[in-house]
Amino acid sequence: MRFVPTLVHGVADYIVGIGMILLAFISGTEGSGFWAFILFGLLAIIYSLLTDYELGWKPVLTVPAHLALDAVFAVVMLVLPFVVTLSELLAWVSWVIGFMAAALVTTTRMAPNRTHAG
Template sequence: MRFLPTRIHGAVDYLWGLALIATPWLFGFATGSAAQWIAVIFGAGAILYSLITDYELGVVRLVPVPVHLALDAGAGLLLTISPWIFGFADETSRIHMSFGLFSVVASLVTQTKPAPRQL
């Protein structure tokens, strides 16, 4: 059931990306490790593809919403399992898992069509 409007999803995208980028410093794993860089890269990536998504908060509307949602799901899944893939599960895993699972769920509940553009 897709109940989340794309406008709200867009706002969450930018906040999610900024929050994920900040987590290494907020939670004490800004040590130059894989855990830090995965958080920064995934957060920045989400912001970048949000900027080019064809929804209300996209700046350059190139990427269709269904493609954006597929990116959210795939990146979320990879972020969820990244502590084990990149070997930092003993350092931190809950943060990456939480952000990743949130991304997957958001991709499944967001509407696939933005509101009509108003002139």
């Protein structure tokens, strides 16, 4: 059942992206783990900005395309602690983000709730 509005999903997208970047800096993680959190945080923000939903800037991606990218993002976040060296905190955060992203993929409405005048 898809009950999460795209507006709520969009807020989560930006919180996760910004949070990942901030955590990379404040966690003390170095090397590939640091750069992975920076890269995937930036990617989450970029493809959110390019999504055709309420918080998108330039509507290039449809919501279903965005959700497909989120599914890939979820898998990446779930396997990331096994691929790069992360602090214990970032490993847990990575798994939580992965599970939450997967949950949002399956529960977000497929179209934004927009009303068009005209």
